[in-house]
Amino acid sequence: MDRRPIGVFDSGLGGLTAVRELARLMPEEELVYFGDTGRVPYGGRSRDILVKYARQDAALLRSFDVKAIVIACGTVSTTALGVLRAENDIPIFGVVEPAVHAALRATRNGRVGLIGTRASIRSGAYERLLAQGRPGVEVTARACPLLVPLVENGRFRPGDTVAETVAAEYLAPIREAGVDTLILGCTHYPLLREVIGRYMGPDTALVDVGAECARWTAAELDRAGLRTDRAQAGRHRFFVSDSTEDFASLASVFLREDVEGEVEQIDITAY
Ligand code: DGL
Numbered sequence: 001m002d003r004r005p006i007g008v009f010d011s012g013l014g015g016l017t018a019v020r021e022l023a024r025l026m027p028e029e030e031l032v033y034f035g036d037t038g039r040v041p042y043g044g045r046s047r048d049i050l051v052k053y054a055r056q057d058a059a060l061l062r063s064f065d066v067k068a069i070v071i072a073c074g075t076v077s078t079t080a081l082g083v084l085r086a087e088n089d090i091p092i093f094g095v096v097e098p099a100v101h102a103a104l105r106a107t108r109n110g111r112v113g114l115i116g117t118r119a120s121i122r123s124g125a126y127e128r129l130l131a132q133g134r135p136g137v138e139v140t141a142r143a144c145p146l147l148v149p150l151v152e153n154g155r156f157r158p159g160d161t162v163a164e165t166v167a168a169e170y171l172a173p174i175r176e177a178g179v180d181t182l183i184l185g186c187t188h189y190p191l192l193r194e195v196i197g198r199y200m201g202p203d204t205a206l207v208d209v210g211a212e213c214a215r216w217t218a219a220e221l222d223r224a225g226l227r228t229d230r231a232q233a234g235r236h237r238f239f240v241s242d243s244t245e246d247f248a249s250l251a252s253v254f255l256r257e258d259v260e261g262e263v264e265q266i267d268i269t270a271y
Pocket of ligand 1: 010011012014015040041042043044072073074075076117120148185186187188
């Protein structure tokens with residue numbers, strides 16, 4: 001039993017798609033979320049910079065004495081999970097392993113599509129684990145650098161011609177490869193679920209990495225005896241590195257409900 005909060009971070013607001021599922025599965029847990037809104041997007045940055053940012057993000061969360069950290073970001077999970085695990089003595093959960101397990105459960109024909117940021121695709125992290133789990137699996141991967149800015153600017157709804165055109169261009173080779181499962185390898189992408197689902201067709205299973213990571217985290221905390229014994233709803237606190245001004249309205253889009261909890265701006269460079 002452990003009453004300390006769970007820390008969650010992302011480059012921006014995409015990680016709230018994981019928070020939503022964490023709060024649904026474990027309403028009594030306290031959550032501390034950090035979105036690095038002053039430095040988003042992470043997806044085009046080098047490994048060295050990403051490791052530096054990841055260390056600062058984890059240090060901020062650890063200042064709240066969290067019992068575990070969820071890296072609700074495909075980019076950091078693919079690039080800096082090993083570093084954070086080596087440097088921290090609490091459980092650190094990333095999105096790659098849970099997403100790969102879900103994809104291997106879902107695929108029938110052994111052809112899996114993968115979309116993510118440039119850094120995530122460059123890392124090869126998903127492909128390595130997919131091949132370990134099912135030798136011979138065929139992976140068609142595509143970096144989609146324009147999708148995060150589209151989502152952050154609210155351009156993700158079906159009927160939005162820009163979102164549909166960009167998604168179709170990225171997804172064409174993946175659909176042609178005949179995949180039956182597509183990993184949405186970035187926590188921003190679930191907002192484009194309908195646009196992507198319509199293009200790929202009803203027979204393609206879509207894997208939401210943030211939600212899979214939340215389920216994995218809940219199961220692992222249970223197994224390790226680290227769940228709280230509190231009966232009432234846990235407090236949720238949100239921290240961002242840019243102004244908090246638009247946070248509530250933007251965050252409610254990712255959470256699909258109003259944000260309940262305090263929002264504060266912090267200086268991440270001090271960590
Ligand atoms: N939400 C993040 C991810 O899952 C990254 C977006 C970005 O900052 O480029 O990869």
